[in-house]
Amino acid sequence: MVDHLSEFEDYLRNKKSVSVNTAGSYLRDLKQFLLFCENIHIEPYLINKECMLKYIEYLSNQGKSDATILRNIASLRCYFGFLLASGKVTSNPVEQIVLKRPEKKLPQILSGNETELLLSQPDTKTLKGCRDKAMLELLYATGIRVSELISLNIDDLDLNAGILHCRGNKSNREIPVYAAAVNAVSDYLLRVRPKISSPESGQALFLSVNNRRMTRQGFWKIVKQYAKQAKISKEITPHTLRHSFALHLLENGADLKDIQVMLGHADISSTQIYVRMMNDHFKEVYNHCHPRAKLS
Numbered sequence: 001m002v003d004h005l006s007e008f009e010d011y012l013r014n015k016k017s018v019s020v021n022t023a024g025s026y027l028r029d030l031k032q033f034l035l036f037c038e039n040i041h042i043e044p045y046l047i048n049k050e051c052m053l054k055y056i057e058y059l060s061n062q063g064k065s066d067a068t069i070l071r072n073i074a075s076l077r078c079y080f081g082f083l084l085a086s087g088k089v090t091s092n093p094v095e096q097i098v099l100k101r102p103e104k105k106l107p108q109i110l111s112g113n114e115t116e117l118l119l120s121q122p123d124t125k126t127l128k129g130c131r132d133k134a135m136l137e138l139l140y141a142t143g144i145r146v147s148e149l150i151s152l153n154i155d156d157l158d159l160n161a162g163i164l165h166c167r168g169n170k171s172n173r174e175i176p177v178y179a180a181a182v183n184a185v186s187d188y189l190l191r192v193r194p195k196i197s198s199p200e201s202g203q204a205l206f207l208s209v210n211n212r213r214m215t216r217q218g219f220w221k222i223v224k225q226y227a228k229q230a231k232i233s234k235e236i237t238p239h240t241l242r243h244s245f246a247l248h249l250l251e252n253g254a255d256l257k258d259i260q261v262m263l264g265h266a267d268i269s270s271t272q273i274y275v276r277m278m279n280d281h282f283k284e285v286y287n288h289c290h291p292r293a294k295l296s
Contacts, residue, residue, distance in 0.1 A: 005030070011082050021147055021216075029075035045089060049096045052076075056097070070099055106277055107243040108234050115140060115244055118236070121226040124184075127192045128209075132222050134181075134188035135206055135214070139238065141181035142166070143245030143263055146238035150214045153203040159186055166264070175262050246274045 005027065012023040036058060037044050042051055052073075059069045077094040084092050110118065119136050123129035138157075139149055142164050156165045162182050164175045177185075185205075196207050204213035219238055227236040234240075246259050260271040 007086075008079055008082055012078075016078075019147070025071070026075040026078060029072045030079050033072070033076055047080075048093050052093050052097050056099075066099075073097055073099060106273070106280070108236065108240050109247050109277065110232070110234065110236070110240060110244040112248065114230075114232055114234070115241075115248070117230045118226055118232065121229050124187065127195060130184075130188050130192045131196075131206065132226070134184040135219065135222070136226070136241070137181035137184040138164070138177065140241045140245055141177045142175040143242045143249075143259075144175070145242060145264075146216055146219055148264075149238075150206060150216060150219060152205040154189070154205050155203065156205065157185060159189075173261060173264055243274075246271070247277055250274050250278050 008030070009023060009027060012018045012026060013020075018026070033055060034044060036055055037047065037051070040054070056069060056073070059072060064072075073094060077092065077097075080089060080092040080094050083089040119133070119140065122133040122136065124133050135149065138144075139146070144164070144166050148166050151167075152164075156167065157163075157177070158165070159182050162177045162179070164177050166173050166175055193205075193207065196209070196211060198211040201207055201211050201213075206214040206219075208214045208218050216238075223236060223238050223241075227234075242263070246263060249259055249262075250256065256271055256275065257268065259274065260268050263271060265271045
């Protein structure tokens with residue numbers, strides 16, 4: 001079955017048209033499952049519903065969240081569907097597995113003060129700090145995904161016009177960039193990138209210390225570092241800035257459809273979560289601040 005991993009990867013990319021990150025996630029889940037089968041001496045071609053239930057129990061005992069287990073099962077359902085379609089197995093054992101979907105939690109959001117505090121952490125006198133400042137400012141200025149941020153090339157940003165050309169997997173869009181972010185990126189391009197680039201850097205906008213394009217993992221560590229430095233107690237990820245961008249725009253009067261376009265959402269239902277978040281936020285403020293709301 002392991003021999004089919006490369007075929008499955010081709011199937012994901014060419015038939016299913018999934019992103020590089022999604023394909024990588026599916027393959028990691030699959031390799032973990034195959035290792036489990038090997039450890040308990042179960043032939044992968046003979047996998048059945050009972051084996052799948054044992055694997056779910058194993059993941060649960062490993063402390064995996066319901067969402068992680070659900071994602072693993074989705075990965076395996078896709079894989080066995082691929083094997084079934086190609087005639088390599090006669091049934092899909094995962095089709096018999098039905099798991100309750102965990103309640104979707106609202107994403108974490110930074111307040112305006114927390115956002116300013118986070119963005120003020122990088123020491124722009126240093127090469128690293130100047131680069132980090134540019135990345136954080138641009139992410140919050142545009143609300144793009146971290147995968148889109150690290151995929152940017154130099155010519156994707158029109159600094160004179162203050163426009164970012166974001167070329168995502170499913171949409172190409174132009175997003176305005178506020179002046180502070182333009183200045184931060186300009187400073188980085190003028191003072192830092194020439195010093196840390198090499199022929200291998202190509203046209204990548206943001207570079208890591210090894211002169212190559214910044215990675216998701218590398219930027220994730222950068223965000224965690226500054227959140228800790230700022231003493232922000234919330235669990236912050238790069239995606240937190242994307243959510244904060246959207247909610248802050250909505251709170252300040254932006255039209256939901258405009259936010260949808262800037263975020264690159266194909267369906268406005270994905271954007272409507274921010275309306276719910278804003279309403280919850282206003283209820284919290286009301287209950288906390290209105291003098292009669294405090295009366296029991």
